[in-house]
Amino acid sequence: MVQPPPYPNADDRDAILDSWSHMLQTYTSCKHEAPEERLSCVETAAMDTKALLKKNGYDDIYLAGMWKDTLPAALVWTVEAAANDRPTQYQGPSWSWSAVNGAISYDYRKMRQDSNDGWCKLINAKYEAGTAAAGSLTLRGKLAIGKLCHHDYKDWVENGLIPEDVLRTRFGAQMDIAELVDPDAGASLGKAPDDTDHLHEWCVRFDTKHDMKEEVFMLPVSLVPAGNPSLGVTVYGISLIKSVGGVYTRSGMWQVSMSSKTEARELFKGLVDIEITIV
Numbered sequence: 684m685v686q687p688p689p690y691p692n693a694d695d696r697d698a699i700l701d702s703w704s705h706m707l708q709t710y711t712s713c714k715h716e717a718p719e720e721r722l723s724c725v726e727t728a729a730m731d732t733k734a735l736l737k738k739n740g741y742d743d744i745y746l747a748g749m750w751k752d753t754l755p756a757a758l759v760w761t762v763e764a765a766a767n768d769r770p771t772q773y774q775g776p777s778w779s780w781s782a783v784n785g786a787i788s789y790d791y792r793k794m795r796q797d798s799n800d801g802w803c804k805l806i807n808a809k810y811e812a813g814t815a816a817a818g819s820l821t822l823r824g825k826l827a828i829g830k831l832c833h834h835d836y837k838d839w840v841e842n843g844l845i846p847e848d849v850l851r852t853r854f855g856a857q858m859d860i861a862e863l864v865d866p867d868a869g870a871s872l873g874k875a876p877d878d879t880d881h882l883h884e885w886c887v888r889f890d891t892k893h894d895m896k897e898e899v900f901m902l903p904v905s906l907v908p909a910g911n912p913s914l915g916v917t918v919y920g921i922s923l924i925k926s927v928g929g930v931y932t933r934s935g936m937w938q939v940s941m942s943s944k945t946e947a948r949e950l951f952k953g954l955v956d957i958e959i960t961i962v
Contacts, residue, residue, distance in 0.1 A: 695739040697792055700753060703732050704789060707748070712763075712786035719772045722748055722781045746810045747779035747818045755803045755822060755904050759919045759936050760789035761888055765856035768893045776810075776818040777932040778921075778961045783890045794905040794919060803904045803920075806958060819930070819962045822902070825954035828866045829901040829922065829937065831858040831887060856889040860939065863901065865953060873950050887922050889935035900925060901937055902959070906947055915942040918950070923961065930960045 706728060711721070729745050736743050736750075744751040758778055763786040775781030780789075803824035810818035840847045845854075863872040875885040889895050900923040908916050918939045923931040941947040 696736065696741045699732060699735050699739065699741075700750065701792065703728075703750070704757075707780065708786065708788050711780065718770060718784045719774050721784075722775055722779075744808070746808055747775050748781045749779060751805070751808055754805045754808070754820070755824075756794040757789060758820075758921050758933075759794045759904050760787050761936050762787055762856070762890050765889060766891050769891050776820075776962055777890075777934075778820055779818070782933075793907055802906060802918075803902060817962075819960050821958055821960045823956055823958045824902050824904075825951045826866060826923075826957055826959065827872055827901045827903075827951065827954060828864040829860050829887065829899050830862045830864060831897050831899065832861045833858050833895075854888075856892045856895060856935070858887050858889070858895060858897075860885040860887060860901075860937065863939075863950065866900070867955075868953075870953075872953065884938070884940040887935050887937040889922070890933065894924075894934040896924070896934070899923065899934060900931065903951055906944060908944070915940060916944050916947050917941070918947050923959075926962070930962050933961060 707725070710725060725748060729748075732750075733743065733745055741752070743753075746754075749757050760780050762783055766784055769782070770784060774783075780787040803822055805820065806823050807821040808818070809820075839845050860875055862874045864870070865872055887899065887901075901920055902923060903918050903920040905919045906916055907919060918941065920937050921933050922935040922937050924934050925931055939947075939950070941950065
């Protein structure tokens with residue numbers, strides 16, 4: 684099993700949850716004959732993890748393949764090779780990795796570094812374990828609209844920067860963020876710099892190709908400093924689609940690179956905090 688990165692000040696809880704996240708990455712990368720049972724297949728591991736957490740003084744709550752105390756940071760998971768469509772049979776709430784098929788990756792400890800600094804807060808969580816595995820999260824945060832464009836990156840393949848199969852699988856459901864907009868006033872919050880013409884800055888990685896839209900709601904979750912301070916910071920969040928009844932469903936994760944924490948906070952400063960429910 685891949686070892687977790689050497690984070691400073693790691694405690695037993697971090698080590699336990701690192702093992703959980705790495706277990707999920709291994710588990711979801713395997714082929715499953717009954718994908719609709721993705722959640723039920725990890726229930727034993729979940730109960731063992733819960734017991735281990737409790738033994739170490741942490742009584743966490745299990746929610747559809749995730750742990751309550753790791754939210755909202757753990758919402759920023761990524762599908763490594765997005766499928767064309769979502770499963771025809773319900774597999775779990777959209778905010779959980781169980782809702783889609785394919786290998787997922789996430790690093791909750793990396794994402795939580797600044798996730799509790801006013802970006803997004805968990806207000807309430809509901810989860811009904813069982814076959815339907817229904818659940819909802821109520822979050823309070825700032826919601827922007829992302830206007831997206833598609834870059835096929837064929838020039839990257841032609842120049843030998845990435846293999847074609849990697850482009851087709853890992854980046855086949857990715858779109859660039861051209862601009863962030865205030866959903867109420869319609870005013871521009873910021874546009875992607877001209878020098879972001881590459882794979883990892885100002886982009887959305889959708890959970891499936893079917894989810895790809897030219898306009899999505901964007902909820903910032905975490906602000907993560909680069910290892911090298913000269914490289915600035917990255918804001919990570921989840922992309923959402925507004926559904927009937929005013930609730931939202933997750934459609935992917937996004938990231939925006941900025942030169943500093945101050946610049947990153949200024950980007951979303953004009954937005955008011957609102958409560959949203961994701962199912």
